[in-house]
Amino acid sequence: MIQLHDKYFTPYIKADSIDSTIKKMAAEIKADCGDEVPVFIGVLNGAFRFVADLMKHYNGDCEVQFIKMQSYEGTASKGTVLQQIGLNQDLSQRKVVILEDIIDTGNTLTEIYKLLENQGVDDFKIASLFFKPTAYTKEHSIHYIGFEIPDRFIVGYGLDYDGLGRNLSDIYQLKTTYMTNLVLFGPPGAGKGTQADVLKEKYNLVHISTGDVFRYNIKNKTDLGTLAKSYIDKGHLVPDEVTIKMLNAEVEKNPDANGFIFDGFPRTEAQAESLDRLLTEKGSQVNAMIALEVDDEILVSRLMERGKTSGRPDDANESVIRDRIAVYYKQTAVLKNYYQKQEKFIGVDGVGSIEEISIRLSEAIDSL
Numbered sequence: 133m134i135q136l137h138d139k140y141f142t143p144y145i146k147a148d149s150i151d152s153t154i155k156k157m158a159a160e161i162k163a164d165c166g167d168e169v170p171v172f173i174g175v176l177n178g179a180f181r182f183v184a185d186l187m188k189h190y191n192g193d194c195e196v197q198f199i200k201m202q203s204y205e206g207t208a209s210k211g212t213v214l215q216q217i218g219l220n221q222d223l224s225q226r227k228v229v230i231l232e233d234i235i236d237t238g239n240t241l242t243e244i245y246k247l248l249e250n251q252g253v254d255d256f257k258i259a260s261l262f263f264k265p266t267a268y269t270k271e272h273s274i275h276y277i278g279f280e281i282p283d284r285f286i287v288g289y290g291l292d293y294d295g296l297g298r299n300l301s302d303i304y305q306l307k308t309t310y311m312t313n314l315v316l317f318g319p320p321g322a323g324k325g326t327q328a329d330v331l332k333e334k335y336n337l338v339h340i341s342t343g344d345v346f347r348y349n350i351k352n353k354t355d356l357g358t359l360a361k362s363y364i365d366k367g368h369l370v371p372d373e374v375t376i377k378m379l380n381a382e383v384e385k386n387p388d389a390n391g392f393i394f395d396g397f398p399r400t401e402a403q404a405e406s407l408d409r410l411l412t413e414k415g416s417q418v419n420a421m422i423a424l425e426v427d428d429e430i431l432v433s434r435l436m437e438r439g440k441t442s443g444r445p446d447d448a449n450e451s452v453i454r455d456r457i458a459v460y461y462k463q464t465a466v467l468k469n470y471y472q473k474q475e476k477f478i479g480v481d482g483v484g485s486i487e488e489i490s491i492r493l494s495e496a497i498d499s500l
């Protein structure tokens with residue numbers, strides 16, 4: 133993912149695929165021109181790279197001229213087209229091929245048709261590296277098309293977003309879906325796991341349980357898992373840097389997710405800051421810290437109840453349970469404060485049926 137001004141773009145078409153497409157276009161044009169020497173007319177600014185590479189692959193004599201038109205500001209067509217540099221060569225007897233980087237609405241193309249007809253050029257063809265058929269509102273023929281693409285805004289290979297991105301060799305597309313990233317908290321016995329399962333289904337989120345991520349990496353002996361284990365074996369804490377790299381790998385494994393539920397991370401303010409950095413790099417952010425709130429006495433009785441059947445030793449003993457709850461509040465206080473300062477803390481009443489609590493959580497998420 134890359135950032136240009138205020139927007140984020142994700143990889144779309146690789147440079148080598150652009151190159152082989154241009155090679156094919158050059159061969160097609162050559163076949164149609166035969167022994168005649170064509171005049172290529174590049175439409176600036178966007179087409180400069182396309183012109184250069186098409187000529188590189190053109191196997192025969194050819195000439196080149198440029199015209200400059202502009203119809204875009206930001207990421208939407210203004211509808212009006214200005215001609216900024218005109219033609220200064222008699223092309224009435226020549227084979228002309230217009231080289232466009234991209235045809236969107238076709239407004240620019242209309243101007244080009246007018247310009248060439250006014251100048252008495254009657255043998256001309258249009259070649260466009262990219263074409264957006266669903267955005268196209270005109271009837272003019274386009275003779276050579278590199279890629280037909282959906283109506284999305286792209287940058288790279290000569291195409292820009294407000295001046296930037298022309299130097300990129302790959303094509304990137306504007307990222308339009310924004311993620312919902314939640315940090316989920318709840319004391320032991322609050323039903324966090326159950327609710328995370330409901331939320332991930334409902335919102336197409338990926339649940340990243342830090343404990344599971346650690347176990348997965350260690351079990352599968354990934355580089356990061358082996359590194360983490362070396363600290364654990366010595367009785368040391370795994371450095372935040374290692375943990376955040378594991379989380380980053382999980383995030384990158386799921387590029388199509390609508391967002392993530394972070395569970396068991398962050399535990400410290402430094403970790404919260406590094407999570408912010410990780411998501412910022414992805415053009416995203418933590419949208420909310422959601423804490424399930426359940427009265428201590430209810431938690432104690434829930435866990436004691438569970439201990440009767442679960443066989444978990446840490447559920448059976450009331451003082452152990454109270455300790456675990458106390459540790460939770462001690463650890464989360466600083467995070468609650470961190471997210472409260474950013475107005476991202478949301479406390480949700482965690483007493484009631486699973487469905488009732490899910491409804492409260494959904495309301496909180498829908499309000500983001």
Ligand code: IMP
Nearest residue numbers: 204209235236237238239240285286291
């Ligand atoms: P049209 O006149 O709507 O066909 O737009 C043509 C001009 O708009 C192109 O020459 C580009 O300069 C610009 N344009 C259209 N779509 C894109 C895009 O996806 N990325 C960058 N520029 C674009």
Ligand code: MG
Nearest residue numbers: 175176178233
């Ligand atoms: Mg253009």
